[in-house]
Amino acid sequence: MRAPVLVVLALVTVGCSAANGTGPGASSTLTVFAASSLTAAFDRIGSDFTAANPGITVSFNFGSSTDLASQIQSEGTADVFASASGTAMDSLQSDPGVTGRTDFATNRLVIITPPDDPAGIASIVDLARSGVRLVLAAEGVPVGDYARQALTSARILREAMRNVVSNEDDDASVVAKVSSGEADAGIVYTSDVVAAGNAIRPVAIPAPVNVVVSYPIAVVTGSTQTDAATSFLDEVTGPTGQATLKDFGFGPG
């Protein structure tokens, strides 16, 4: 009579242990939490890394750096954290702690429009013109905060905020809203432009009002695979990783 209960409990238990099964096996999985702007570059770095280190599979969790940092604090399942913001990394400094922190890449902001540029955006001040449908990442998301910082430096924050039609979850969602032609303009990272190809048209933001974003990477304290994690950091900061990051539109760290 108890059999069904035991079966269910057994399944639940097996499922749980399979999810975090590490141990001294022939192969291991390195869990890397990375900012969503790193998706394309890290996918390639990950396969290069596995090719150079057979037996170590890299499993990525891409998302907003702020979200990832709070997931690491509450769940503690990450070996490596690569953040699009120093602040998100700072928040892990005391809980659970990080080691080997280093800036490995830089990114800048860029305006994007659909290829046919329906609103006629030639420079950042055009974002203040009334009627422009502007999409930003939400406040609290690093790229959203940086975009507001750039608009403040350009002295058009108030006008531009009136044009905002949506506050998106991350840069990829901003790109999607612009490339589908729903929005007239958005502000994302230069690396997003490389990833999106011809689907969007970039408009440069001049250096004095632009924001240079440093990306820190570190091994998360509590990782059971610090050796593999450290080699992954070396891969990212080494010549191959840096060349890949350059291909995807990032500057040197």
Added chain:
Amino acid sequence: MRARLPLAIVALASLGAVFVLLPVLALFVRAPWSRLGGALSGVGASTALRLSIEVSLAATAISVAVGIPLAWVLARGEFPGRNLLRAAVVLPIVLPPVVGGVGLLAALGRSGLVGRWLHDALGIQLTFTTGGAVVATTFVSMPLVVLATEAGLRGLDLRYERAAAAMGGSPWYVFRRVTLPMVAPQLAAGAVLTWARALGEFGATITFAGNLAGRTETMPLAVFQARQVDPGGAIVLSLILVVISVSVLVALGGRLTGIR
């Protein structure tokens, strides 16, 4: 005297109940009770709540208006492809809502199949508008009222309708005065489920209509947004949604599943 339930069934039922209740309980435990008042009276919460109620009621009204005829066609119509049509109508229930949002963009977006025409000829853009949020919410929640009403129609004794027709009632009169009153309980239950689903809709809305306070930022989107800057506030907003949904579902009791 009550029948004794087998122990295994009780044990599994307890497991199921705990599994469902635990996350809700955790929300109550983790809620920042000391700042509850502040969060409740905050402009953001009340704006999102009002918008959520407006959007969910509008979506329910449209779902009922279109869903009853659709249920009737599915229950009574004899035509090739009826099962395919039913599958298509039910699809939004099983589809990830974000897929629905992507589909809506391709269909009704500014450069979508139909949306292009809406925009160029009529100057209508649904994306980033409250209307767009209603469209996305309706897409996801309408199947519930269609399914419930169709089940009701299939369970009817056709003799009442035949008798009404034999006494000279027009098909429209019979539908209005005989058929509709008889499926009212199922229709009402379906409408409430549709409304509850509409209240919780997130993925299709943020994908299709975007996220802007006062325009498309309903409660679920506000929870998502608050999570970035104020995790405690996100829990408060979640609790408001839980309390509203549970109140309505409890008030309806067994009627929800057609059990009275």
